[in-house]
Amino acid sequence: xxDAGPDALREAxxxxxxxxxxxxxxxxxxEASRSRxxxxxxxxxELTGHPVAKRxxxxxYPVGSTTRRIVALLHSPHVDSPAAAVRAFxxxxxxxxxx
Numbered sequence: 883x884x885d886a887g888p889d890a891l892r893e894a895x896x897x898x899x900x901x902x903x904x905x906x907x908x909x910x911x912x913e914a915s916r917s918r919x920x921x922x923x924x925x926x927x928e929l930t931g932h933p934v935a936k937r938x939x940x941x942x943y944p945v946g947s948t949t950r951r952i953v954a955l956l957h958s959p960h961v962d963s964p965a966a967a968v969r970a971f972x973x974x975x976x977x978x979x980x981x
Contacts, residue, residue, distance in 0.1 A: 884940070890950075903927035903928065904928045905925060906937075911965050915973060922941060925939070925940045940955075
C-alpha cells in the first residue's frame with residue numbers, strides 16, 4: 883500500500899473529485915518518460931457518486947522531508963490503466979517544469 887495510507891488517498895479522492903471510493907487493488911508500475919523513471923505502486927479505486935468516471939488511480943510521493951503529495955487521476959479514454967495514469971502525470975509534470 884502507498885506510504886500515505888489508504889485513508890489519506892480516499893480523502894484526497896473525495897476532496898479532488900467529490901466522490902467516495904473503495905480500494906480495489908495495488909498495481910506495480912515502472913514507467914520512463916523523457917529520461918525520468920517512475921517506479922512504484924499505483925492504488926486503484928472504484929468510485930461511487932462520480933458523474934463520469936468509475937475508477938481512479940492514486941499514489942503519493944515525498945515533497946521535502948515531512949510532506950507527501952497525492953496524485954489521483956480519473957479513469958478516462960486516455961488514462962485507462964495505472965501505467966497510463968503515471969505516463970499522463972509524468973508528461974504533465976514535465977510540461978509544468980518547462981514553464
